[in-house]
Amino acid sequence: MRKEKPAGSLIDSTRVPRRLMLFPLVIIFLLITIFPFIFTIALTFTKVSLTGGLHISWNGVYYWSKLLHDGRFWNSVSRTYLIVVCSVFAEYVIGFGLALILWERIKLSSFFQVFYLIPMALTPIAIGYSWRMLFHETKGPLNDILGLLNIRPISWLTNAKTAIFPIIVVDVWQWTPFIFLIMFAALQSFPNSLIEAARIDGASKRTIFSRLIFPILWPSSMAAIFIRIVECFKIIDIIIVLTGGGPGISTETTTLLAYNIGLKSFDLAYGATIATAFFLIVVLTVVVLLGVVNRVTGSSERA
């Protein structure tokens, strides 16, 4: 829109303030994310002691080789993956479904919308306690209601086999609204004329969805899913409240493990190693997923 200014002294006098607009942001990012990131990587090759002043010494690849054989680390990775895959899948199916229902100009639509978005805004720590009460073995309403159906009380949070389920439920509770919001917004800008045309051609509702709505909204779906995957990998607060990573290490995610090792056992360097390895895993996951998605959509476009 804005045309290039003619060459001359004007350019030099304006270029400086132009770059200045980005300056504070770049400084903050360099100081608070880029530098700490490099620092964390450096820490993985050291040994840190905080007793009696800060003391850092070289330690080689000791922690990295320790990490490869650390069953607790790989356990945490598999736990994190399990939570991410189950939660995001459920969130997408439910969120998209609700968005589709509310899209069809149903009565009370805006009333439902307001309520459906609320969980996103609420403090996870506080909500975590609420769910912990709901899942409580003897005093919680969930087992109370199941009791009416003659189902014996289930020790949701204290059994290593079931403890991951409440965590997924809470994540779904809190973040389905996000997918709902994105898909609902995407549906609002969906060209209605296309659907009218398909309907006139006699297409059934199911065909309209699978041949028209779903493919056209695919980019929005992918974006929503990606954002959720990346955010879900960071999960820690509701776990701290619900199970504290237990029983044993059955719900210990990698972020929680890095925190436990780095700041509870005060092995900062090993905590940093876990965090760095975790970041690599997240990036790798996203890159692989993007590759798969591009290949799938690429080949379907060619077909």
Add this chain to the structure above:
Amino acid sequence: MRRRNILKYIGLVLWLIFIVFPIYWTVVTSLKTREDVIIEAKYAPWVDFTPTLKNYWNVYKEQNTGKYLLNSAVASFSSTIVALLIGSMAAYGLSRFSYKFGFMRNKDIFFWIISQRMMPPIVSVLALFVMFHAVKILDTRLALIITYITFNLPIVVWLMRSFIDQVPTSIEEAAQIDGASYMQILFRIVLPTIVPGIIASFLLCMIFAWNEFLFALILTFDRAQTMPLLVAFQRSQEAIKWWNISALSVITIMPVLILFLLLQKYFLRMTMLGWGKE
């Protein structure tokens, strides 16, 4: 056809119950006495127990709740204001000028800013702990404010850029001819025309900062602790006092719930704006 509609409403209502019930349960539990909690589940005030506001009075007196509330408020509010300032400057720059830093053009810079959120906070926070330890700002509000600014910046830049893109440039060009600087143009002309965008970004950042847990957990341990930490550490007591925790939870949730209800009329619009872009 009718049956389908009824099924839809059943689905919508079931999800509504699922959404509302945990919030309801927290509010209800905060009104219970110890005896009403520990024996079995009780569902409704005035029906199967008598509500009381005693728990609120107790947590206010015993837990020094005021301090935590103040920390939360100061940290979220100041970080949000600074993030808005810095973020709108950057968003304006990215919207109006073409930059070139090495190989990076506007699009790359924008993506770089957004991608900052991809990094799990645990990666930077351990290093930040050591850094802040070295410059002696651990357990201060400043430490929280600095980190909150950083994690809110990508959202501000993303939102503000989509709003600024909608503003026509003609007035700005006129102002420029009159000799106004870029900062004057931004603050006097552009920002006043996108007040809804500023409000939306403000509320969103406030909510994120208020709810933040991990940074506060690692970077503070006493003086600067925030509300989520006060709630979280109720866990470590011998017997969990659910009634007190619920009262604290309600206190923690109330401000964000109110902010959110203010925000919700902008929600859909700004999502559509942001989404139309990419």
